[in-house]
Amino acid sequence: MATSAPKHVVFDVVGTCVSYDAIFEALETRLGERLREQCIKPKLLGYTWFEAAEREYTYLSISGRYIRFFDVFKSLFYRMLWMAGIEEPREFATDDDLAYILEQFMKLEARPGVAECFKLLREAGFTCWAFTAGDVNRVRGYFTNNGIDMPLENFMSCDSLGIGKPAPESYRPLLDRFGSEEAWFAAAHMWDVSAAKSTGFKGAYCTVWEKEPCIDLFGEMDVMASNFPDMARGIIAASEARKS
Template identity: 40%
Template sequence: MTGPCVVFDVVGTCFGYDSVADKLENVLASHATISSDLFFKAWMSNAEVDFQRLSVLQKFRPHSTLLKKAFHTTMQDAGIASSSLAPADIDRLIAQYADNLTPRPGLAELMHTLRAAGFTVYCCSDASPERVQGYFAKAGIEMPIENLFSCDMCKAAKPDPKVYRMVKEKLASAELIVFAAAHAWDLAGARNEGFGTAYYTVGEDETCVEVFGEADVVADTLPQLASAIVQKWGKGAA
């Protein structure tokens, strides 16, 4: 690969959580101690914290293996008795997260715009390549498995520098590499390793940028993000 590349974060950036949140709302319907939206965010945060801490401790475990433990931690934090939810319901929620995330609006248009402009699209995710390819396949978007990089490949969690260095090594012949994400902390890790950065604002507020720094391009929708990337780094860009 010698041309320009864009590497996307996947979960939260290319795919959202609507399908999981809907099922979670049904499961938690009788538990008024916490909103399903807040519970979901806490669940994801607990899983991410465990994932990153294990990486720092050099005791890496795949993100998917931590979801059940994080769910029970969140139940405890929310004051929900562990016996009040059926184990099968929890398993179904985890399976929904693993297999059926919702494509973000404009995802197909973004891919078309970038590829038409000569960019090769890659992904770098906490999830396995097989799981990520399944998300794209269900969305009707072609994504070769050889274009999918996983934290599992280097046994480290983003934003560990090892992850971005792995991507650089695999794309060593690329003309340029842009990292795109909806997580300001993810882009901070990519920026430290010399990537161009593209920020999709869904799901975070301006305080995240204040903490982790500004990206080279910023957009509120995926089609706008694609246009901004092409304008800044595409052929003929100033």
């Protein structure tokens, strides 16, 4: 019996497979009332904190000074309060507040439909991989804590490469590993999917986080869906269409 050629889907993890909600809720719990007194929405502060951390992480990486994303995120806390309009950030919040928020980083929850997405893809013959800017132990814990199987050998971290996404060099080791085999990259960040696609992956994008794909900036992806099971079905259908 002939066996089908290997095929792969590489998933971004933080923000894609798991949501940021635990961090937003921690900001609400620890600082919510104080922030609203300053007309600052906790979730918007959390979003800008993540976005600023991603930028500084990327800038450090491309300047040859790679630092773990978690450490960048931690360092920017008081700066983000300042940028939000807090005149004395270290009087407004404390290191204990920051420690509480960072502790919740270990408790990020899976987005709806992720487990079904993996199941559909595996049943269709795909191997699922995880590629993250976080450290492997923490990020693997997200899958374990949410009851989702992701073997340790199927993880790759930017930490081990010393190169952050979206540098093309960060995606290429996986492409080199797959050779001529079918390879998809899936994420809820359009910048991530489009960068992976530009290096040779097929691109699958889920709008669950960003809502607006901004195609005028990033271009069309091979598969786009509003939820993870539908994204998996789209990948499977596109793969089958390639064979016909």
